[in-house]
Amino acid sequence: MKILIIQQRYGIGDLIIFLPYIHAISKKFNTQISLLVKESSKASDLLADDEHVDEIIILDEEKDGLSGFFKLSNELKKRKFDKVFIFNSSLRYNLITKFAGIKSIHQYPLFRSKDNIVHSAKIFTESITNGIVSTESNLKIKNTSNNFDKNFKHICLGVSASGETKRWDIHNYIKLCQELTKNQKCKFYIAGGANDIDLINKFKNSDVGKNCESFEKLSIKQTLPIIKNCNLAICNDTGFAHIACALGVKTLTLFMDSPVMAYGKYSSRMVVIEPEGKKDSTVHDSLGKDSISFSKVLSEATQMLD
Numbered sequence: 001m002k003i004l005i006i007q008q009r010y011g012i013g014d015l016i017i018f019l020p021y022i023h024a025i026s027k028k029f030n031t032q033i034s035l036l037v038k039e040s041s042k043a044s045d046l047l048a049d050d051e052h053v054d055e056i057i058i059l060d061e062e063k064d065g066l067s068g069f070f071k072l073s074n075e076l077k078k079r080k081f082d083k084v085f086i087f088n089s090s091l092r093y094n095l096i097t098k099f100a101g102i103k104s105i106h107q108y109p110l111f112r113s114k115d116n117i118v119h120s121a122k123i124f125t126e127s128i129t130n131g132i133v134s135t136e137s138n139l140k141i142k143n144t145s146n147n148f149d150k151n152f153k154h155i156c157l158g159v160s161a162s163g164e165t166k167r168w169d170i171h172n173y174i175k176l177c178q179e180l181t182k183n184q185k186c187k188f189y190i191a192g193g194a195n196d197i198d199l200i201n202k203f204k205n206s207d208v209g210k211n212c213e214s215f216e217k218l219s220i221k222q223t224l225p226i227i228k229n230c231n232l233a234i235c236n237d238t239g240f241a242h243i244a245c246a247l248g249v250k251t252l253t254l255f256m257d258s259p260v261m262a263y264g265k266y267s268s269r270m271v272v273i274e275p276e277g278k279k280d281s282t283v284h285d286s287l288g289k290d291s292i293s294f295s296k297v298l299s300e301a302t303q304m305l306d
Helices: 012-029 065-079 091-099 117-129 170-180 194-204 220-228 239-246 294-305
Strands: 003-006 033-037 053-058 083-086 104-107 153-158 186-190 212-214 232-236 251-254 270-273
Touching: 003 012, 003 091, 012 033, 012 117, 012 239, 065 091, 083 091, 091 104, 153 170, 153 239, 153 294, 170 186, 170 194, 170 294, 186 194, 194 212, 220 239, 232 239, 232 294, 239 251, 251 294, 270 294
Parallel strands: 003 033, 003 083, 033 053, 083 104, 153 186, 153 232, 186 212, 232 251, 251 270
Antiparallel strands: none
């Protein structure tokens, strides 16, 4: 049986959140699945070692618009899928899979209003599997080797973000590292790419720079064994927070301008901090990056390192 899953959301965090449901469908039908995703999800890197995934099909610009409609449907038709599971309510994907000749189409109700992405995916998947599906994401990688010095605490810092309003000030992160190193030896791994080079350089030029390494020249796949072996991840609500969480790392995530109930409550490994005065209520346009309590972040990080 050939199965396709469509998960068209943009981000790394979205892909991580949908992992339990991808795995549950694979297990239900006892077969690997093909996954249609956007390049920005970094699925090719993240799922390279995933035993439940047979193929990653990239949803690129050529498969968008009217001409893309037929290009994508023809590409899917060649693969002769028996079933498709569509994790959205889009009429477009419903029609594309019909044109592709897929007989068994399972999808969210068409034209539904937006709701919590975790709850929607869980309800949809449980209706297929007829069983309870955990929301806990687990990312499997084959390469877990490291040469970490066990005399140090190893901490991943997710300083990147999709926008300025979702990014805790870099000087707060530097100050946090300064405080943490007063009581124990620490190594810091700056989780950011080429677009974050200014932030990374500020770290390197600070007095904790000698204890820092950055991911600026690494692919997502190359960062996975490093993150996997960290004692703690402290991150903005960004892809690296969700990766760390899925790799089994205790993760402290700062929510200042994104929906905490959707992205911060699906895993027991994630501890969240919201702006002062907020409780389970941070959403887009909360604009709370200047209201994240430094003392609270330091306190939580210290406890999680013990």
